[in-house]
Every structure is written in C-alpha cells, then in structure tokens.
Amino acid sequence: MLSVSQTTGYAIKALACIATQDKPLLIRDISSAAGVPAPYLAKIVRRLRAAGIVSAKRGHKGGVQMARPPASISLLTIGEAIEGEELVGNCLLGKVFCEDLTACPTYTFWKKTGESIRSELDRLSLADIIAFNRNHARKAGRAQKKRGIK
Amino acid sequence: MLSVSQTTGYAIKALACIATQDKPLLIRDISSAAGVPAPYLAKIVRRLRAAGIVSAKRGHKGGVQMARPPASISLLTIGEAIEGEELVGNCLLGKVFCEDLTACPTYTFWKKTGESIRSELDRLSLADIIAFNRNHARKAGRAQKKRGIK
C-alpha cells in the first residue's frame, strides 16, 4: 500500500510523546502512551539514537529524551532514519519497472508529486505534530462537553 | 518505500507485452520479454485472470491474451487487481498512525495528493503504456543512429 511504513508511523507517535517532556521517559511508558509494542519500540529507539534524534540513558533514572529541539526534526528526517534515504521512491511504479527513470509514463507526474510529498514531510516538524495533537484533543474535549459527556 | 509493489510493476510490464499481440502468448515468452520470473509470472497471470483482465487457455496453442481492450484497462485497475482496493493508502503515515482519519496532520495534504495519484493511475491505460514504450523505443533508436551505432 502506498504509505510510509508501519515502523515509521510508530516512530513518529513515539517521538511526539517523548518530545512533550523535558526529562527522560521510560520505554514502557512511551510504549503504553504511544501504543507501540515495548520490545519493538526499544529497537526503534536504537535507530533514532543512531540518527542523533534522541539520547538514551541506562540504569536507574534513565530513559529516552530528545537530543534536538522538536521544531528542528521533520517527518522526513524521522522516516529516513527508519527506512533509509529512499523514503519516497524514485518512481511510482517501483524501481523494477523503470531502471531508466525517464523511461516511465509516470515520470513527469511523479517528479512533481514525489517532490511534493517529500517537501510536505520535510515541512512538518515534530513540533507541528505535537501542536496538532494538542489542538485536536482540545477540540475533541469541547465536542464532548457540548454533548454533555462528563 | 513509497511506491506501488514490485508485483504490480511486474503485472504492468507483462500486460504491456501481452497487449501488443492479438493472439495467445506463452508465459515463458512473456517472462523473457518482460523480464519477470516465469513461475512468479504464472501466479500473477492467475490474479489478472480472476480480475477479468486476461484470459488464458491451456494445452497446445494455448497461452495468455487480453480479455478486454487495452485502452479500457487503467494502471489503477491493474494495481487493485494485484494489491487490493486500498492501493493508495488512506493516510500518508499509515493506518496505524491515524485510525481516525481526520486526526492526522497530513490529512488535508494527503486527501488532495492521494486523490491526485489515484486519478493519474486511473487516467493512464495500458494503451498509453504501450504507446509510450513505442515512442520511447523510437527515440532511443534515433539516438543510436545519430551516434553511429549499427
């Protein structure tokens, strides 16, 4: 299916959670907050650490926290840290279909559209994700209030 | 990686080959012409037959041929025959990221862009692919001639 990998989705959710705190968070807490399986999350965190996105500390009072400000980390950066440089494929029809890039009926279309996707992923930062989540939670809260819940 | 699956790419290449002939072609001939592993191609053909895109005949003088005119078969049709209805995902960040579709920072962007991709895949027919290939081969031939090859 045409979308970013599940693991990248996990990474974004986890980071959005980590970035709300200014102190180290435990893998298990991030796991339950972001809904990512804890052992798998531990693996994802290792890749994010290798990419310099988070720092991790072992032992008592240890945990995971951001290594850089959330506003400086784009979804593209996260995706590439997880899936590699070719996050957005060179060709819509896959690399097997056109080894020679220009020899593809979708070349012109994908040159424009693929670049548009890359730039959207580059434009959106972790800070944007957090702001969006907060805004969305607020709106959902208002809606609940309006319906007389709680 | 963000692109159609390898199998879908194989299917398009194979169909582009099948559609150039008006008689049944053998799996092994399509295989060598399209560069798709023969046993795997046989599997792909079965799915295309189930989708009513090609018809196949067994035994002597058998083979595979189009069941419908190439101009009436879009890349979207082919992709959905291979990968299912959700060829272009509902969300750029994957279904795990946003169960509630509107609760996604890329929602507005992807609504537009995903639809644009779908419509491009729907616009391009097998006949277009064939025309493109022919045109491309012609241009390549001219370029070779110009360089004094053969």
Place this chain on the structure above:
DNA sequence: AAAAATGTGGACATACAGGTCCATAAAGGC
C-alpha cells in the same frame, strides 16, 4: 561493593511478499 533499574545487542519467532517446483487438468495434433 552490592542491589536495583533500565537501555543494549543479538538471537529467535512470526507474518507476509516474493519466488520456485511439481503433479495435474485441459486442449490440440496425431
């Protein structure tokens, strides 16, 4: 120094896409 807490790295398990193989069914030629 010992104990407790917590990420690390690697081995292993599972699921699915990609790919191979073979016995069989169907179709044509004799």
Place this chain on the structure above:
DNA sequence: GCCTTTATGGACCTGTATGTCCACATTTTT
C-alpha cells in the same frame, strides 16, 4: 485414444518487515 503442450493449484522455499526474549552493560541508590 494417446501424446505433447501449456496453464493451474498447491506445496514449499527465501527474504524482509515486524515483533519477542534474554543475558548483559551501565547508571543510580544505598
């Protein structure tokens, strides 16, 4: 009717994404 040809369906293999587990290293607390 029999032989050859060719797709068919299913079993099986391989590789990669996803997911689990555990012994170990590191850090803090006592």
